[in-house]
Amino acid sequence: MLDVTALNKTYEGSGRTVEALRDLTFTIGDGELVCVVGPSGCGKTTLLKCIAGLMSPTRGTVQLAGEAVDGPPDGMAVVFQEYGRSLFPWMRVRDNVDLPLRHRKLAKAERSRLVDEALDAVGLSDSHDAYPWQLSGGMQQRVAIARAIASKPQILLMDEPFAAVDAQTRAELEDLIRDLWHRFGVTILFVTHDIDEAVYLGQRVLMLSASPTVVREDLAVDLPDERDQLTTRSSPRFAELRARVYAQIQHAKNPTGIPRETDEPVRAG
Amino acid sequence: MSSALRRTALVVGLPALLLTAWWFLSAASTNLYAPPLSEILSEFGEVWIVNDRFSSDVVPSLVRLALGYGLAVLLGISIGVALGSSRVARQVFEPLLEFFRAVPAPVFIPVLILLAGVGTTQKVLVIASGCIWPVLLNAVEGVRATDETLSDTCRSYGISGVARLRHLVLPAASPQIVTGMRQSLSIAVILMVISEMFASDNGIGYAVLDFQRSFAIPEMWSGILLLGLLGVALSLLFRVFENRTLAWYHGLRRAQRDG
Numbered sequence: 001m002l003d004v005t006a007l008n009k010t011y012e013g014s015g016r017t018v019e020a021l022r023d024l025t026f027t028i029g030d031g032e033l034v035c036v037v038g039p040s041g042c043g044k045t046t047l048l049k050c051i052a053g054l055m056s057p058t059r060g061t062v063q064l065a066g067e068a069v070d071g072p073p074d075g076m077a078v079v080f081q082e083y084g085r086s087l088f089p090w091m092r093v094r095d096n097v098d099l100p101l102r103h104r105k106l107a108k109a110e111r112s113r114l115v116d117e118a119l120d121a122v123g124l125s126d127s128h129d130a131y132p133w134q135l136s137g138g139m140q141q142r143v144a145i146a147r148a149i150a151s152k153p154q155i156l157l158m159d160e161p162f163a164a165v166d167a168q169t170r171a172e173l174e175d176l177i178r179d180l181w182h183r184f185g186v187t188i189l190f191v192t193h194d195i196d197e198a199v200y201l202g203q204r205v206l207m208l209s210a211s212p213t214v215v216r217e218d219l220a221v222d223l224p225d226e227r228d229q230l231t232t233r234s235s236p237r238f239a240e241l242r243a244r245v246y247a248q249i250q251h252a253k254n255p256t257g258i259p260r261e262t263d264e265p266v267r268a269g
Numbered sequence: 270m271s272s273a274l275r276r277t278a279l280v281v282g283l284p285a286l287l288l289t290a291w292w293f294l295s296a297a298s299t300n301l302y303a304p305p306l307s308e309i310l311s312e313f314g315e316v317w318i319v320n321d322r323f324s325s326d327v328v329p330s331l332v333r334l335a336l337g338y339g340l341a342v343l344l345g346i347s348i349g350v351a352l353g354s355s356r357v358a359r360q361v362f363e364p365l366l367e368f369f370r371a372v373p374a375p376v377f378i379p380v381l382i383l384l385a386g387v388g389t390t391q392k393v394l395v396i397a398s399g400c401i402w403p404v405l406l407n408a409v410e411g412v413r414a415t416d417e418t419l420s421d422t423c424r425s426y427g428i429s430g431v432a433r434l435r436h437l438v439l440p441a442a443s444p445q446i447v448t449g450m451r452q453s454l455s456i457a458v459i460l461m462v463i464s465e466m467f468a469s470d471n472g473i474g475y476a477v478l479d480f481q482r483s484f485a486i487p488e489m490w491s492g493i494l495l496l497g498l499l500g501v502a503l504s505l506l507f508r509v510f511e512n513r514t515l516a517w518y519h520g521l522r523r524a525q526r527d528g
Contacts, residue, residue, distance in 0.1 A: 054421050078425045085418040090440040090517040099436060100426040131517055133524040151426075 001187050002028040002051070002155060007060035009046050020046045022212035024060070028155075033181050033188045035198035037245060038208030039253040044191045047213070048159045051189065052078050065154065077148035081160040083141040087132040093119070094128040097147045104151065118150035119143075121180060138169035142176070149180060155187040162197070171229050174201055178227060195249060199223075199241045200232060207245060209252045216248055304487045313491035322476060327495070330461055330472045333389055337396025338457040342450055345401045349408020349446070350438060359409070366405075374399025374456075375463050387468040395464040400453040407449030411442025444518045447511055454507055458500055473499075 009021040020043040028034050038044055049055035051062050053072040062069040064076060077100075080086040087096050097118055101111040119125055122142040132140050141161055148156055158177075162170045174197060181188055192198050198205045199221055207216045223237060232238055292306045317323045352358050377398050378391075385391040415438060423429070423437050439446075465474030473492060480489035512519075 049421075052425055054424055072425045072427055074427070076425070078422075080418050080422065082418050085416050086422045088419065088436065088440070089521045090443075091436075099428065103426060103428050103432060131520060133517075133521045 001030040001032070001065060002189065003061075003063040004051065005061045005063070007047070007050060007062065008058045009043070009050060009055070010058045019212040021050070021057070022214050024208075024213065024215055026206055026215055026218060028187060028189060031185055031187055032203055033178075033190065033201060034204045034206060035202035036189065036191045036206045036208060037193065037195060037198040037249065038213065039210050039249055040193055041211060042208045042252070043211050043213045044193070044208065045159055047208075048078070048157055048189075048191050052076065052157055054078075075154040077151060077153040077156050079141070079144050079148050079156065079158045079161045081163050083137060083144050083161075083164070084133075086144055087140060087147075089131065089133055091131075092128070093124065093130050093132060093135070093143050096132065096143055097150050100147060100151050114150045114152075115146075118146040121149065121183065122146045122176060136169075137165045138173060141165060141173060145173075145176070145180070149184060149186065152184070153186060155189065158188065158190045160192055161190075163193070170197075175227075175229065177201060195242055195245045196233070199238060199245060200227060200229075205241075205245055207248045207252070216252055219245065301484075302486055304490065308487045309490045309494065312487040313494060316476075316488050316491055317495060326471050326473055326476045327499075329389070330465065330474070333392045333396060333464075333472070334457055334461045336389075337393040337461070338400060338454065340393065340397040341401040341453055341457065342404055344397070345404030345449065345453070346408050346439075346446060349405045350412050350434070350442070352405075353409040353412025353442070354438070370402050370406075374460055378464060378467050382468055392461070392464040392469075392472075396457050396460045399460045400456040403449040403452035403456070404446065405449070407445040407452075408442055411445030412438055414445070415441045444515055447515055451507060451511070454503060455500070458496070458503065462496065 004024055004026050007021055007024040008019070011018045011020060024047065036044060036047070046055065050057045051069065053062075053069045053076075056070070064073050067073065088099070091099065094115055097115045098111055101114055106114070115128075116125075119128060122145050124139065124142050124146060127135060127139065127143075132143060135143070145161070162173050165173065177188070177190070178201065180186070190198075190201055192201075202221050205219045205221060207219065208214070209216045219241070221241060223232060223235070223241070288306070295303060295305045296307065298305050317327065352362060374395060378395055381391045381394050381398075385394055419437060419441065423433050428436065461472070462474035462477075465472030466478050469475040473496060477489055477492035477496075480486070480492060
């Protein structure tokens with residue numbers, strides 16, 4: 001489905017070159033839900049933009065369903081972290097979700113059906129006529145998710161989508177993602193800095209090194225498919241996986257093993 | 270209800286007070302140049318309604334104002350969006366724009382009389398050449414400040430060209446553009462009056478100057494009063510337009526303040 005091969009991104013500044021991504025190779029199969037987790041500043045957003053065709057890599061290739069990505073491809077939808085800045089504040093919720101469909105020149109009745117379905121799926125059937133800024137942060141991100149799934153993409157890229165919402169809303173949105181993934185059978189690449197979130201959501205967790213970035217480990221999450229905030233997160237296997245990812249990320253941040261003050265504490269599970 | 274009453278009182282209060290003061294302080298005036306307000310008001314009705322200089326002077330003024338302002342808004346937004354979208358274009362045109370912006374518009378009147386004659390075209394061009402700048406410069410800034418995430422969102426959904434202009438660029442820049450349009454409107458009124466004071470045979474500016482030259486002082490004052498009322502009416506109309514166009518923006522700002 002998605003093949004990333006020897007991806008490298010080097011920024012050429014004035015007299016200074018920064019290698020953000022060194023050499024990333026991984027594959028995501030059809031219908032998989034894969035989480036990418038890495039230390040802060042490891043180039044997660046750069047990686048996502050390269051995959052989304054919003055940025056050209058310096059070297060290496062990205063292929064979606066066998067086709068090279070050299071611009072935003074059809075069949076791919078992106079959900080950005082800043083929900084407040086990715087929805088159009090001058091459009092009502094319904095028009096926000098409708099806009100990409102309009103661009104696809106679908107018939108009006110078909111568009112209307114898809115918008116209804118998408119807003120229904122994210123639990124916002126009552127908010128069609130609101131403006132995004134009239135909604136809470138969590139609801140705004142639901143609108144962005146509805147817009148992404150309305151066009152029935154083959155693959156959904158999510159860039160730390162829940163980093164800016166409170167913990168309870170975040171848990172609800174995580175369950176929503178699992179639910180949508182089951183319901184629509186869409187392939188999902190979910191980028192996060194939150195280790196618990198990565199383990200809870202993913203079938204696989206790709207752990208990145210600090211910048212210049214490589215894939216440190218590709219871990220299969222062997223938790224049962226039916227996940228639940230309470231029982232999954234308190235299971236011994238979850239704790240083991242989380243500890244393993246945590247150790248990798250800590251090591252990525254600080255390969256010398258000497259503790260640094262900047263190390264963030266892990267979120268309580 | 271009482272709060273609406275209070276607001277009306279606050280808005281109308283000071284002008285009413287000043288008019289009353291003017292009325293009584295000027296009542297016994299024998300100064301030729303400062304006639305009693307009562308006389309000015311009775312001339313007001315006489316000149317603009319009874320003698321119908323409304324159709325012969327106010328209407329031509331308003332037509333020129335509308336054409337000049339409309340042209341400035343149209344060109345200002347078009348050029349501003351083009352320059353705002355391209356860094357190269359900005360670099361090429363910036364010195365030129367700075368130069369023309371620095372030249373006061375009334376100085377174009379003699380030139381435009383030579384090039385475009387003394388008719389409506391010349392006056393419309395004077396108005397447009399002076400009041401295009403706030404719209405143009407604000408449009409440039411508004412387009413430049415288009416949010417990068419929104420821009421990426423459009424790109425990732427393949428929204429480009431005219432659709433991008435319509436759904437992203439223009440709405441995103443609209444708060445800035447409207448601010449520019451508001452500034453331009455008052456400049457347009459000033460230039461309308463000035464342009465009518467040169468080589469003209471009708472218009473409010475012409476009428477005021479003509480009354481002054483023929484020592485019809487109360488009539489002259491009535492023209493100034495009319496201009497003031499016109500300004501108030503235009504700004505009220507503009508506010509209605511702004512509230513409709515930017516309802517989303519005011520709501521967004523309120524939400525950001527409260528949130």
